[in-house]
Amino acid sequence: MKKVGAVRSVVCSILVLLLCVTSFTGCGKKNDAANSGGNETSVEPGKVDKNQIFKAEKIDGILAQGERIVCMECIGDRIKAFVSTEEEKDRCISFKPDGSDVQTFDVAIGEDYHSQYCTFDKDGNLFLNCFYEHYNGAPTEESSDEASDAASATEEALPEVIDDSSKGGKAYIIKIDSSGKELFKAELPEELTEDPFLSITAMEWTEKNGLVLCTPRGIETYDEKKGFNVILDEKALGGSYDGFGTLFKDSDDRLYYEGNGEFACCEVDFANKSLGEPLKGFEDSMYEFFRGADHNLYVKSFDGIFTYDSNQGKLEKILDYDYSNIGSGQWTTVGCAVALSDKEIIADVPLDYNSELNRLTKVDPKDVPDKTLITMSAMNMDMRVESQIMDFNRTNDKYRIEVTKHYDYQDDFNNDVVSGDLPDIIMVSGIYSDMYSDFGKCVDKGLFLDLTKEFEKGGAFGDIEMLPNIAEMMKTDDKYYSVIPSFAVVTYAMREQDAGGKTSMSYKDCEEMAKSHNFEIDKAFGGMIKKDNLVAHEWKFNKNKYIDWENSKCDFDNQDFIEFLNFVNKFPVESDDYPKDGEAFMNPDFKYANGEALFRESPFSNMDSYIELKQGIFKDNVTLIGYPSKDGENLSYIMPIAFAVNSKTANKEGACEFIRNLFDIREGQYNEVPYAGFPADKSRFEAELERSTKEFSGDSESDYFYFGDKIKKKPLSQEEVNGFKDFVIAIDTRYESDDEVGKIISEECASFFSGKKTAEEVAGLIQNRVSVYVNENS
Secondary structure (H helix, E strand, O other), X not given: OOOOOHHHHHXXXXXXXXXXXXXXXXXXXXXXXXXXXXXXXXXXXXXXXXXXXXXXEEOOOOOOOOOEEEEEEEEOOEEEEEXXXXXXXXXXXXXXXOOOOOEEEEOOOOOOEEEEEEEEOOOOOEEEEEEEEOEOOOOOHHHHHHHHOOOOOOOOOOOOEOXXXXXXXXXXXXXXXXXXXXXXXXXXXXXXOXXXXXXXXXXXXXXXXXXXXXXXXEEEEXXXXXXXXXXXXXXXXXXXXXXXXXXXXXXXXXXXXEXXXXXXXXXXXXXXXXXXXXXXXXXXXXXXXXXXOOOOEEEEOOOEEEEEEOOOOEEXXXXXXXXXXXXXXXXXXXXXXXXXXXXXXXXXXXXXXXXXXXXXXXXXXXXXXXXXXXXXXXXXXXXXXXXXXXXXXXXXXXXXXXXXXXXXXXXXXXXXXXXXOXXXXXXXXXXXXXXXXXXXXXXHOOOEOOOHHHHOOOOOOOOOOEOHHHHHHOEEOOEXXXXXXXEEEEEEEEEHHHHOOOOOOEXXXXXXXXXXXXXXXXXXXXXXXXXXXXXXXXXXXXXXXXXXXXOXXXXXXXXXXXXXXXXXXXXXXXXXXXXXXXXXXXXXXXXXXXXXXXXXXXXXXXXHHHHHHHHHHOOXXXXXXXXXXXXXXXXXXXXXXXXXXXXXXXXXXXXXXXXXXXXXXXXXXXXXXXXXXXXXXXXXXXXXXXXXXXXXXXXOHHHEEEEOEEEEOOOOOHHHHHHHHHHHHOOOOEOXXXXXXXHHHHHHHHHXXXXXXXXXXXXXXXXXXXHHHHHHHO
């Protein structure tokens, strides 16, 4: 089976995400459930409801790496699941609830098809919706029969894919029995396949009414003998119906439709061809549903799992994801699930960018240990940190981390500073990235704990040898008030052969090189770059020369900044590379691969992103030249993930223990989380670099990247790794974006770009305004 194209894969992913977002709109609103007659109770922050804690245990031997569960049901005394991968290698799995007696067969319908929605009937037969796209002829019965033979290891090719996307495609419903034998294959009517991808958007099987579908025509049934039959048309589903909806049934075989507007969670009345009253308890919130023993329905939201009695409209929370530490932090939810009882659930649990099959078992409240709460706040929460919080809470018997505040704006943090209402741990990356002067003011006010001694022998971080440049970035007044466990690197890159031996570029070098390649300057930088964006953001590469917060000084009225302004002024006001209405978006990185651009802004959060730059985007050796400057200095910066500890914390030991835990990355995590960041610990940083010199087996999805095609990574040479290491530890600039300074620069530069003022005049105005700002905020 082969993908028709990368764009379709992206669209599929977007649709799945949109459907998930729709299903979970308003989730976690505890008061909504309580007001609707449910037993949901509000728990005071920091307090753990021990009645809502489940233990997660991985069920080995079911899912292969990279597989995701599309649908899962309990059929008799077995659990059946249909699973797929990014490459659409599908299979059907059956196993006993204890995880034993695993039976499986490949679902090989044919090449060039996409499987979408599926469901099982009471006998365990699989109903699968799939589509073939843009063929010069429909698949023949002979080829599809051969291709669908699950016992055959060979997949027969279907007719050749053509590029004319206006010709639609073919969509099918296929029924496959428990042995993998295809029982029938029904082609959907032409009116449903104008876009075969959207021909069916939901599928459910009921004992009373058979197979039920959501299609562009509404809700309809399909029977092998009677064919398609529309039960509720678009009009009956309301004016907002656009072909999208969700179907689910309860343990009493009643079918419900979840859609837009007024029709939220309504029972489908087949006899009267209408929708019943909405289920009680979901007036203001929409959830996702699954079935199981002991209750009519089970309900998933973004904060836990509930039981639901559809007869009484009673919603009761039984599992809290955070209390139970289920998920990765980024994805505190579960995927497909089956409830064996209200005390045991089999569920597909997302972990970073993978998932695993877990058994969730209720923990006796008396066996839940009391832990000391460590509170934490953040402005821009990093994905790996969220995962590390979950890992820490799962394994630490003494402390529990709870993120009590997510700052949306700098003012939110400033208000807490004024009130003194700071948590034990403050993720200060957000402060660095918005207004570093506030960090200095916090230190001056004594709000952050001096952690210098913790880096000495016997201290919490005494066993950590920091990269020297990162250690310097953590200092304020030669003391450590923050800790940086990981970081990203931001620079500019170009082909090594184009750099001609240079390791950095002056403005003049860039202009001459662009001219030698017959590029306009903006095209040399990949297009899609406007002068207002450049002037507001790229000055940060050289911000060390412009602002000295420690000494309350700034220097914009100099030749370096003036030449920066003159360089930026050569870029257009608007880029003509942005797609116009109706035009498809093309990945701008293809321009670098095709030699149509020279200089690329390149962030690296691990060695995989560096490998992709070399082997995919440029398909050649690269030189990391940094942003250009007046004198050709290599301007690159470090973007840290940093933490501080409240000086008034009563839990210094626990706070430091958690931050120390952030240095310990489990094996393979840098593969699993693309934005994990480089470790700031010297030995771990070197180990991460060394990993990239090893041969990639090809057994894992992390051994590949996608750039047009699926590309297997090649190991880097020791020389390449050493060069990258030397480059990183030479960077002495920490990312500190000040929105107010950027605003001042943008405002004053408008008159320069319009020709009303010279660069020298504007530099002087910026100098005056920023000086006042720095003095007022230092």
